Amino acid sequence: MLAGYLNARCADFLRSLRLYGESGSDTAAAAEAASALRCSARRIGGTLHTFRVLLDPVWADQLRTELGWLSGTLAQEYACTARLHRLVSALGRLSGSGPVPGPPGSGPVPTASNGEGSAAGAGALTVGASRAGALLERQLTLARTRSHSAALQALGSSRFHAVADAVAVLASEVPLAPVAGAPAAEILTAPRTAAERRLLDAVSALPLARAAHPYNAEALVYGLATPSDGETQDAPWHQVRLLLRLHRYAQEVRQGSGSPDPVLAEAGRALDRHRDAAEAAAAAANAARTPRIAPATAYALGVLHADQRLEVEAARYEFQRIWQRTAVTAP
Amino acid sequence: MLAGYLNARCADFLRSLRLYGESGSDTAAAAEAASALRCSARRIGGTLHTFRVLLDPVWADQLRTELGWLSGTLAQEYACTARLHRLVSALGRLSGSGPVPGPPGSGPVPTASNGEGSAAGAGALTVGASRAGALLERQLTLARTRSHSAALQALGSSRFHAVADAVAVLASEVPLAPVAGAPAAEILTAPRTAAERRLLDAVSALPLARAAHPYNAEALVYGLATPSDGETQDAPWHQVRLLLRLHRYAQEVRQGSGSPDPVLAEAGRALDRHRDAAEAAAAAANAARTPRIAPATAYALGVLHADQRLEVEAARYEFQRIWQRTAVTAP
Numbered sequence: 001m002l003a004g005y006l007n008a009r010c011a012d013f014l015r016s017l018r019l020y021g022e023s024g025s026d027t028a029a030a031a032e033a034a035s036a037l038r039c040s041a042r043r044i045g046g047t048l049h050t051f052r053v054l055l056d057p058v059w060a061d062q063l064r065t066e067l068g069w070l071s072g073t074l075a076q077e078y079a080c081t082a083r084l085h086r087l088v089s090a091l092g093r094l095s096g097s098g099p100v101p102g103p104p105g106s107g108p109v110p111t112a113s114n115g116e117g118s119a120a121g122a123g124a125l126t127v128g129a130s131r132a133g134a135l136l137e138r139q140l141t142l143a144r145t146r147s148h149s150a151a152l153q154a155l156g157s158s159r160f161h162a163v164a165d166a167v168a169v170l171a172s173e174v175p176l177a178p179v180a181g182a183p184a185a186e187i188l189t190a191p192r193t194a195a196e197r198r199l200l201d202a203v204s205a206l207p208l209a210r211a212a213h214p215y216n217a218e219a220l221v222y223g224l225a226t227p228s229d230g231e232t233q234d235a236p237w238h239q240v241r242l243l244l245r246l247h248r249y250a251q252e253v254r255q256g257s258g259s260p261d262p263v264l265a266e267a268g269r270a271l272d273r274h275r276d277a278a279e280a281a282a283a284a285a286n287a288a289r290t291p292r293i294a295p296a297t298a299y300a301l302g303v304l305h306a307d308q309r310l311e312v313e314a315a316r317y318e319f320q321r322i323w324q325r326t327a328v329t330a331p
Numbered sequence: 332m333l334a335g336y337l338n339a340r341c342a343d344f345l346r347s348l349r350l351y352g353e354s355g356s357d358t359a360a361a362a363e364a365a366s367a368l369r370c371s372a373r374r375i376g377g378t379l380h381t382f383r384v385l386l387d388p389v390w391a392d393q394l395r396t397e398l399g400w401l402s403g404t405l406a407q408e409y410a411c412t413a414r415l416h417r418l419v420s421a422l423g424r425l426s427g428s429g430p431v432p433g434p435p436g437s438g439p440v441p442t443a444s445n446g447e448g449s450a451a452g453a454g455a456l457t458v459g460a461s462r463a464g465a466l467l468e469r470q471l472t473l474a475r476t477r478s479h480s481a482a483l484q485a486l487g488s489s490r491f492h493a494v495a496d497a498v499a500v501l502a503s504e505v506p507l508a509p510v511a512g513a514p515a516a517e518i519l520t521a522p523r524t525a526a527e528r529r530l531l532d533a534v535s536a537l538p539l540a541r542a543a544h545p546y547n548a549e550a551l552v553y554g555l556a557t558p559s560d561g562e563t564q565d566a567p568w569h570q571v572r573l574l575l576r577l578h579r580y581a582q583e584v585r586q587g588s589g590s591p592d593p594v595l596a597e598a599g600r601a602l603d604r605h606r607d608a609a610e611a612a613a614a615a616a617n618a619a620r621t622p623r624i625a626p627a628t629a630y631a632l633g634v635l636h637a638d639q640r641l642e643v644e645a646a647r648y649e650f651q652r653i654w655q656r657t658a659v660t661a662p
Contacts, residue, residue, distance in 0.1 A: 096553040129555040214545030215645035222427040223634050224460040288630045298626035299619045302633020303554050310641055314546035 001188060002051055003174035005253045006044060010171035013040040017164060020155075034074050034151075041071040044167065046249040050195045054187065056175040063170075066163045073154045076147035079279070084140040086280045088133055090307055091300070095129045128296030132304060135287050135297060185254075192250045199243040203323065206236055211316040219313035223306055234278045237316065241271035267322045274315035281308035332519060333382055334505035336584045340378070341502035343371040348495060351486075365405050365482075372402040375498065377580040381526045385518065387506040394501075397494045404485045407478035410610070415471040417611045419464055421638055422631070426460045459627030463635060466618050466628060516585075523581045530574040534654065537567055542647040550644035554637055565609045568647065572602035598653045605646035612639035 020033035045067035048060040288301040351364035376398035379391040615636040
């Protein structure tokens with residue numbers, strides 16, 4: 001069962017790699033192939049981690065590290081693009097010129113403006129918003145270009161070829177550790193239960209009761225302190241995001257990749273938004289440290305930072321709501 | 332019944348005025364007396380407004396205008412003090428050095444910091460927070476001093492003495508309009524019902540369904556646009572705040588001032604917070620327009636503005652939650 005799952009994910013990996021190579025100048029196809037490549041790399045790595053005891057552990061740890069390096073390197077470029085898009089659309093919304101995303105189930109959003117809002121904005125602060133947008137675009141486009149070069153360099157490296165070779169072997173042959181001949185379902189249960197236990201422990205350490213109170217203003221605490229203070233607060237949530245992913249992959253091994261648990265997938269998406277908003281908030285704070293920017297630009301970046309921290313808090317609220325519906329309970 | 336209520340409020344007014352005159356250099360006693368003076372001025376004015384048809388209308392309108400001028404003038408000084416306190420404590424919270432106000436019923440707030448947060452903040456942005464605090468203190472202290480002078484000047488004016496004389500007359504003698512001899516309860520019902528109807532109409536025009544979705548990001552729309560755009564959005568809520576107050580005063584006429592409806596009082600406090608946060612957010616945005624401020628100061632003011640707009644949104648959420656429990660339904 002485990003070998004079959006790993007074989008299938010390695011086949012996905014190799015197919016995505018071929019598609020990426022064939023994509024040439026078609027950036028949309030390249031992005032899609034790179035995304036699929038990262039997706040299978042994460043699944044292979046996660047499975048090697050969770051079911052480590054059933055495999056050759058030294059080999060599993062080493063390949064997992066290499067797959068982590070690969071997916072991390074490939075992720076950067078697309079993360080920069082997504083972050084820029086998130087920040088620029090938030091600036092549009094904050095200036096009253098963009099659409100307001102409605103909360104789930106709220107239906108069409110009534111427009112607060114009487115038609116004069118978006119056109120009238122010739123004030124200094126709207127100038128600030130457009131300057132802030134230009135600054136972020138410059139900084140994040142530069143970061144993306146660097147990430148793109150780093151990704152190309154990685155894909156041409158001997159280190160990458162070694163990973164691809166290892167995955168090619170794994171696509172047909174899984175080095176299982178010798179285990180006593182129990183039924184597959186039983187052997188797989190212990191690592192999967194351990195993964196679930198790590199997830200539950202991490203979730204129970206989250207301040208969920210606090211997150212359940214809307215507008216608790218938790219995510220903006222340290223909004224003006226040094227960045228590392230805010231990051232301390234986010235870390236347990238990021239950790240749950242990773243453990244939830246491992247748990248989902250472990251479930252896939254049992255179920256095949258066909259039927260993901262919709263509630264867990266939704267909880268994962270809430271934590272993805274949490275991570276994206278936290279990183280976007282950090283990018284806005286970082287841009288505000290650029291020397292010699294105008295006060296209006298800095299002001300707009302401050303509003304933008306707080307707005308994204310608010311989305312961090314909203315994602316936590318959303319996660320705890322979804323988590324109440326999840327089937328994952330203490331075993 | 333109406334005359335009795337007005338007599339009693341006018342007696343409150345005159346007693347507060349005497350206490351204010353006797354307070355001398357005791358600023359706490361002066362503040363308390365001024366607050367009581369405004370409180371009775373608002374009640375007298377509100378009652379004259381609601382029960383206008385039962386009174387001499389020309390006289391009622393004129394006295395109401397004068398009482399509005401008086402309570403507005405007296406309110407400014409204390410509003411500046413409260414606004415400064417609100418903004419400075421928000422800056423403390425945002426810098427991780429102040430206490431985080433817990434949401435209602437959340438119990439003690441867990442500290443997110445591991446003891447290093449508040450001490451470590453020697454970064455540029457914490458400098459920004461303290462500079463922003465100093466700028467706001469300068470601006471709002473100046474505004475308060477001006478308001479204090481204006482209040483003193485008003486209390487010494489012949490315009491004020493005319494108001495005080497009118498209230499002194501009203502303390503013993505109410506110029507009721509001639510009405511057909513129906514029972515008092517019935518005569519008072521029509522104006523009270525009309526006041527309730529105006530409140531209900533205004534509440535039903537509020538975007539309560541949207542406010543019921545936490546983190547709808549509504550209050551930050553136009554967060555970077557010109558200030559007047561944001562104020563357009565707040566106006567209906569401010570209007571409901573005033574109508575709710577008139578409704579409460581009209582209820583007092585029936586019940587005596589003894590037993591206020593606790594739910595309506597709570598709803599009123601939520602709208603007071605809405606107004607206070609909206610004005611604090613405007614003060615932060617306004618301070619950011621000061622020429623030649625440092626980018627770090629402007630950034631901190633941006634975060635602060637967004638934080639207060641978030642409190643605006645939180646107050647709307649709170650109001651709609653309280654409103655669901657209110658006994659006020661369509662008559």
